[in-house]
Amino acid sequence: xxxxxxxxxxxxxxxxxxxxxxxxxxxxxxxxxxxxxxxxxxxxxxxxxxxxxxxxxxxxxxxxxxxxxxxxxxxxxxxxxxxxxxxxxxxxxxxxxxxxxxxxxxxxxxxxxxxxxxxxxxxxxxxxxxxxxxxxxxxxxxxxxxxxxxxxxxxxxxxxxxxxxxxxxxxxxxxxxxxxxxxxxxxxxxxxxxxxxxxxxxxxxxxxxxxxxxxxxxxxxxxxxxxxxxxxxxxxxxxxxxxxxxxxxxxxxxxxxxxxxxxxxxxxxxxxxxxxx
Numbered sequence: 287x288x289x290x291x292x293x294x295x296x297x298x299x300x301x302x303x304x305x306x307x308x309x310x311x312x313x314x315x316x317x318x319x320x321x322x323x324x325x326x327x328x329x330x331x332x333x334x335x336x337x338x339x340x341x342x343x344x345x346x347x348x349x350x351x352x353x354x355x356x357x358x359x360x361x362x363x364x365x366x367x368x369x370x371x372x373x374x375x376x377x378x379x380x381x382x383x384x385x386x387x388x389x390x391x392x393x394x395x396x397x398x399x400x401x402x403x404x405x406x407x408x409x410x411x412x413x414x415x416x417x418x419x420x421x422x423x424x425x426x427x428x429x430x431x432x433x434x435x436x437x438x439x440x441x442x443x444x445x446x447x448x449x450x451x452x453x454x455x456x457x458x459x460x461x462x463x464x465x466x467x468x469x470x471x472x473x474x475x476x477x478x479x480x481x482x483x484x485x486x487x488x489x490x491x492x493x494x495x496x497x498x499x500x501x502x503x504x505x506x507x508x509x510x511x512x513x514x515x516x517x518x519x520x521x522x523x524x525x526x527x528x529x530x531x532x533x534x535x536x537x538x539x540x541x542x543x544x545x546x547x548x549x550x551x552x553x554x555x556x557x558x559x560x561x562x563x
Contacts, residue, residue, distance in 0.1 A: 331547065334540050334543055334544065334547075335540075335544050335547070336348075337537065337540050338355060338356075338537060338540035338541045338543070338544045339351050339352060339353065339355075340352070340537060340540075341354070342537075343536070343537065355536075355537040355538050355540065355541040356541045358538055358541075359538050359541045359542055359545075362538065364526060365523070365526060365538075365542060367521075368521050368522060368523040368525070368526035368527075369523050371437060371440075371520055371521060371522050371523070372506055372522045372523040372524070373506070374437065375437060375440050375441050375444060375505060375506075375512075375522060376444075376502050376505040376506040377502070378441045379441050379444035379445045379448055379501065379505045380448065380498050380501040380502045380505060382441070382445045383444075383445045383448035383449045383451075383452050383501050384452055384494065384497060384498050384501065386445070386449050386452075387448070387449045387450070387451070387452025387453040387456060387497065387501075388452065388453075388456050388490075388494065388497075390409065390449065390453050391452070391453045391454075391456040391457040391460060392456075392460070394406065394409075394453070394457060395457055395460045395461070409449070409450050409453055410450060411450070412446060412447040412449070412450040413447075413450045413451065413454070417447075417508070417510035417511055418510050418514075420443075420446070420447060420511055421443070421510050421511040421513065421514035421515065422514060424439075424442075424443045424446065424511065424514065424515055425514045425515060428515065434517060435515060435516065435517030435518075435520075436516075436517040436518070436519065436520045437517075437520040439515045439516075439517060440512055440515050440516055440520060440522065442515075443511050443512070443514075443515040444504075444505040444508065444511070444512075447504070447511065448501040448504060448505060451497070451500055451501055451504060452497040452498075452500075452501055455493055455496055455497035455500060456490065456493050456494065456497050458493065459490055459492065459493025459494075459496075460490070460493075463486070463489055463490070464489075467485055467489070468481050468485055468486060471484065471485045496556075496557045499553045499554075499556050499557040500553075500557050502553060503550055503553045503554060503557070506523075506546075506549070506550070507524065507546070507550055508522075508524065509524035509525065509528065512524060512525055513525050513528070523542070523546070527539060527542060527543065
């Protein structure tokens, strides 16, 4: 009588001697520290977002879900006017700094001239120095030349620090540019201006869009420099939020802060994706 396989007891499966056992996941102390660091940074932001939907005027106890604060936000004329000022300033400063920063990056990358090292150091200063120092210096400069503080002064101040960021992003894009394409265009009869607009500029477009998004984000979110250079009748949104916070943190402040956070987050993601391309 033949024995069927079912008559034998099942034997435990042993791993093959040539196949190493899979290691168990191990969480190191560095992972714990990193997690606590992220929690410390982003827990207040999450609390702000959650309490923007709280059905209570006090950000202490959760009373229920509501969208009333977002409705009241769009009914507040002061906030809407401040949002308008911030958008105008951000768009204008982005456009101006994009043109100047791109031409500066082009000149710094393509040409060698006397004092180039010194000019590079000067261009990096707005990135390095603290915002409060730049804000005070710009205010003193406007007072010295008797320039009236207002929307124009904020735009000039934002252009002053946005040029450096645009130059850094565009110059990084220029480093990976294939110059043989430009040489091929010139060999086919195109002059330098035609080559720049027909060949170089399309190749630079991802870097230009990334630089524009970064400049818009920095200008729209700036508080310190805007606080020192803003005048009567031109109050940007961050300065308006600060004046509202001094009287107490209202859920309306949480709502506008949440919207600004979402817009900034989207712009930063788009900038990162375009820079990787």
